[in-house]
Amino acid sequence: MVASILALYLSYLVLLRRSSKLREVRGPASPSWIFGNMLQLTLSQHYGEYEFEWLKKYGSVYRIKGFFGEDRLMVSDTAALQYMLNREHFVLGPSFGNAARLTYNNRNAFITERDHKRVRTPLNAGFTAAAVRSYIPIFERVAQILTEKFDDITSHSVGDISPLFGQATLAAVTEAVLGLTLNDLGDEYISTNLKLITMTANQSATQLLVDALLGWIPVPIRDLASRIPVEPFKFIHRAKYMSNEIGMKVIQNSKNAKNRGLEVNSGLYGDLVGNTGPTFSERDIADQTSLLLLAGQDTTANTLTFGFIELARNVEFQEQLRAEIHASLGSGDAKAYDSMPLLNAFIKEALRMYPAVAVSDRLAAEDAVLPLSEPIITSQGTQITEIPILKGQVVYLGTAQYQRSESRWGPDANEFNPSRWLKEGGALNGEGVSSYANLLTFFGGSRICLGWRFALLEMQIFICELVGKFHFSLPDEDHLNARCRYAFTLQPVLPDGKKAAFLQIKRVV
Numbered sequence: 135m136v137a138s139i140l141a142l143y144l145s146y147l148v149l150l151r152r153s154s155k156l157r158e159v160r161g162p163a164s165p166s167w168i169f170g171n172m173l174q175l176t177l178s179q180h181y182g183e184y185e186f187e188w189l190k191k192y193g194s195v196y197r198i199k200g201f202f203g204e205d206r207l208m209v210s211d212t213a214a215l216q217y218m219l220n221r222e223h224f225v226l227g228p229s230f231g232n233a234a235r236l237t238y239n240n241r242n243a244f245i246t247e248r249d250h251k252r253v254r255t256p257l258n259a260g261f262t263a264a265a266v267r268s269y270i271p272i273f274e275r276v277a278q279i280l281t282e283k284f285d286d287i288t289s290h291s292v293g294d295i296s297p298l299f300g301q302a303t304l305a306a307v308t309e310a311v312l313g314l315t316l317n318d319l320g321d322e323y324i325s326t327n328l329k330l331i332t333m334t335a336n337q338s339a340t341q342l343l344v345d346a347l348l349g350w351i352p353v354p355i356r357d358l359a360s361r362i363p364v365e366p367f368k369f370i371h372r373a374k375y376m377s378n379e380i381g382m383k384v385i386q387n388s389k390n391a392k393n394r395g396l397e398v399n400s401g402l403y404g405d406l407v408g409n410t411g412p413t414f415s416e417r418d419i420a421d422q423t424s425l426l427l428l429a430g431q432d433t434t435a436n437t438l439t440f441g442f443i444e445l446a447r448n449v450e451f452q453e454q455l456r457a458e459i460h461a462s463l464g465s466g467d468a469k470a471y472d473s474m475p476l477l478n479a480f481i482k483e484a485l486r487m488y489p490a491v492a493v494s495d496r497l498a499a500e501d502a503v504l505p506l507s508e509p510i511i512t513s514q515g516t517q518i519t520e521i522p523i524l525k526g527q528v529v530y531l532g533t534a535q536y537q538r539s540e541s542r543w544g545p546d547a548n549e550f551n552p553s554r555w556l557k558e559g560g561a562l563n564g565e566g567v568s569s570y571a572n573l574l575t576f577f578g579g580s581r582i583c584l585g586w587r588f589a590l591l592e593m594q595i596f597i598c599e600l601v602g603k604f605h606f607s608l609p610d611e612d613h614l615n616a617r618c619r620y621a622f623t624l625q626p627v628l629p630d631g632k633k634a635a636f637l638q639i640k641r642v643v
């Protein structure tokens with residue numbers, strides 16, 4: 135009885151979120167009323183095994199089923215993506231919104247909607263081209279530590295590179311933002327951080343369903359529900375509390391140093407203290423800590439991991455890249471890194487094939503008309519160039535699909551081929567989104583990834599250091615190849631689902 139009432143209520147809510155034009159948009163059949171196409175989208179064995187087929191069959195906009203018969207729209211059309219990147223029209227969707235509200239401190243740059251400019255503007259100062267260049271010594275120091283860890287692997291010949299990149303990217307962002315080392319963060323924070331990342335990398339059908347049900351509940355009630363003292367919630371609140379404490383401590387120490395005329399902590403937080411005021415307080419700075427440490431870590435680490443797996447698959451390209459690195463060694467400034475064609479083609483290709491945020495849900499904040507740059511044919515056989523959608527409609531930004539479209543990137547769009555970036559006229563055919571390299575990997579508009587320049591320079595330095603010194607090849611059968619799985623970000627996992635990526639590593643110089 136209760137189940138029928140709940141099903142009726144959910145169907146009523148679903149009907150409220152449906153425009154008639156949307157129902158005419160073609161898409162795959164749904165294997166289940168409860169899960170729709172969601173398990174195919176998010177829990178497939180290999181990321182994209184359904185999605186990329188749907189892209190080929192239905193084009194750059196198609197309809198999929200969400201939970202409980204709800205219609206959702208998957209979008210990789212350029213004009214529609216540009217429109218959606220504007221978060222005045224589209225706010226965070228139920229899945230990303232819930233996860234972000236649960237994981238990060240309140241009022242951080244990622245969650246805030248109307249308040250975004252106030253919070254984001256002061257943070258931009260730490261991520262301009264000049265600011266990021268000033269982090270070169272940090273990236274180089276961390277790269278040296280990575281070399282020592284890779285040297286340890288060479289004594290066993292095979293090792294898991296994924297946690298090493300995770301620690302390295304955490305070390306770099308911690309020093310740049312907080313002026314602290316990993317040791318300063320403390321063992322409890324480090325192990326909590328690792329557990330949190332492992333937790334988010336392991337989604338299950340039940341979690342997805344709980345997430346979907348929570349999506350129908352108003353935010354304040356949802357926030358209250360997250361206070362229920364069950365182990366996962368207690369753990370996440372503890373993690374948030376710890377990052378907040380760390381942030382507040384850095385702020386307090388920087389303030390004390392400033393008041394006593396002593397040298398202030400060198401990180402971004404040290405610079406922000408003293409520039410606070412009625413619009414951006416010390417509390418606001420501290421609220422960004424969990425976001426900055428997490429957003430700046432796994433995204434970059436996983437991109438590097440996938441990139442190194444591709445290098446191990448393509449030894450010929452790896453050797454050419456190593457030769458370019460050896461020929462450029464010693465220059466060591468940001469301009470020199472930018473003028474290395476193979477290095478940058480390799481990074482762009484890793485970002486194209488393995489965009490950390492491969493798909494992200496958004497919710498229409500108001501009724502809207504989605505413009506299309508490529509017309510689509512509806513199930514009624516008519517051609518349409520725009521799709522009206524109602525407030526509350528869930529729409530996906532299909533980053534990975536945009537970056538695998540054959541009409542845009544050529545018939546080899548599904549292959550890892552850095553040389554596409556070296557072609558005269560560029561890698562892209564036709565119109566693209568106006569972001570870094572016409573990729574959607576960092577999204578765009580006022581919400582473009584805060585740390586995109588940081589991630590690029592960090593990757594350039596780590597790659598030059600490691601590829602310059604080590605040779606990478608695929609592991610033997612005992613250490614099976616990693617596959618790509620989606621869990622909020624793209625993760626390298628072994629066949630048993632454990633996050634890891636083994637490679638054979640040899641010293642070359």
Ligand code: HEM
Pocket residue numbers: 230243244245254307425426429430431433434437489490491494575576577580581582583584585586588589
């Ligand atoms: C390869 C590495 C990275 C990728 C692919 C990446 C990707 C993204 C994407 C797609 C978004 C937008 C998410 C959305 O609106 O739903 C985002 C936002 C963000 N990223 Fe990154 N990111 C990377 C590295 C970093 C680094 C290194 C940092 C910090 C040091 C960082 C900090 C942030 C922050 C603070 C936001 C929220 C920005 C806002 O809403 O105003 N990211 N990132």
